[in-house]
Amino acid sequence: MKLGLFGYGKMGKAIEQIAENQGLEIVWRMRHDDTPTPALLRQADVAIEFTRPEAAFDNVMLCLQAGLPVVSGTTGWLDRLPEAQKFCLENGGAMLWASNFSVGVNLFFALNRRLAELMAARPEYAVSLTETHHIHKLDAPSGTALTLAREMIEKVDRYKGWSLVPDTLASGEVPIIAIREGEVPGTHLVRWHSGVDEISIEHKAHSRAGFAAGAVLAAQWIADKRGVFEMGDVLGL
DSSP, X not given: OEEEEEOOSHHHHHHHXXXXXXXXXXXXXXXXXXXXXXXXXTTSSEEEEOOOHHHHHHHHHHHHHTTOOEEEOOOSOTXXXXXXXXXXXXXXXXXXXOSOOOHHHHHHHHHHHHHHHHHTTOTTOEEEXXXXXXXXOOOSSOHHHHHHHHHHHHHOTTOOEEEEETSOOOTXXXXXXXXXXXXXXXXXXXXXXXXXXXXXXXXXXXXSHHHHHHHHHHHHHHTTOOEEEOHHHHHTO
16 A cells, blocks of 8 residues: 655654554655645555645645545644535545544543533533643644534533633633643543532543554555545544
């Protein structure tokens, strides 16, 4: 299997190492100042895209227009994601976007959904969400935190939206605290607290390896498929 990489920073290099350890070939690596052609893109069987929010939409669209399945893990461009997904479906393409490719995080998402379902009938519990990442991360809240918050809002009627603390927090909003420090790969903590107790679930990444391995797994999975997918499809969740 041949892979192409949009983005060759820390994540791109981690993906490259895992892919090559599995016997996969990296046929091209696109940096921010490269100009890809459809012919070059089609040398790969699947593209993996980890770049910057302002570049992600164009990169994904280049792949879809070239008929190349694409896996994207760039966050911070959700306002244009539906446009790319619509184009993909209308043109028989294949794309998979995920806020987090870690297998552990996607199991964490499943736990979050189940806990939120239980809390829907327990108004004495209030939720808060804390995410901690390295100082180089460009977006806040993280895409993973937004996925967690959207799942809570979907399951619990008393929550209608989210707010980034210390912004003004309105009634019925999930408060999200975003911390940027050191080289933390990613920690997400969900707390449901009442006047008498607290229930917490947490996922803590120890390195980028889990994210990179999940992205390679997703690329292998999507190679022969058509449609719009998420990481839960890959893992059968």
